[in-house]
Amino acid sequence: MAHAACPLCTGVGGTLVFQGRKFRLIRAEEAGFPAFYRLVWTDHVAEFSDLDEADRSLCMAAVNVVERALREHLQPTKINLATLGNVVPHLHWHVIARFDWDTHFPSPVWAAALRGLELTHLQEVIVRLAPAEQTMALGLASMGKQG
């Protein structure tokens, strides 16, 4: 199911937070967005609707674990979820904690920046990532369905 030309088949794609059989969670390296995660499906499928119902449920349950951990630990202004895959058509869900002080808020992270980096605020988020990721990894491991 792996494609030699696909960067999410051949590489991790970021900092690994959790590795399961059917999916992994990585922290993306997106400047200005420290709490930007990607839930990457292991098999190379392009669309969410390529998954069967059980796998769609599993996938969204995993997204929900990440979202809840972000809310609990970071109290973001908003959570943003998206699966686009126009450039890398290998199923991955963006799970992003957004803050009213971030460079793009309330625009999407893919739009133009509206202001500069708030380094003090960024630092406050960054120090909370380790405990947030521990909650994510424990939650994903306890799902017990990805074998």
Next chain:
Amino acid sequence: MAHAACPLCTGVGGTLVFQGRKFRLIRAEEAGFPAFYRLVWTDHVAEFSDLDEADRSLCMAAVNVVERALREHLQPTKINLATLGNVVPHLHWHVIARFDWDTHFPSPVWAAALRGLELTHLQEVIVRLAPAEQTMALGLASMGKQG
């Protein structure tokens, strides 16, 4: 559960395709993106994780119906799914058929345009929307869970 200041509580938000008890489907009016739909949750909740597991399943099953109808009728290059809500924090899922000729592809629809409108291609999509929406409405009606 409705908020007087919320445009998705006080208005439909687009062209109504299907109205259920727990959600509705609307076609958005986004220039250059004729096959841009929004699955709007009826109750005013901000985050996907505000829903319980049964409602999250129902919501994503509905998104899946819309996605599959778009794939079947329009053969898009890619489907894009997102719930952002930074401006209107009332749960709604964007379900967007993307084409390699559209103004922004492969960028997200929220990024800068990369090219002009392809009117001939747009017209080919627009004439297929009615049968696609019939498939969506029938599929959503037959889910039988939103009462």
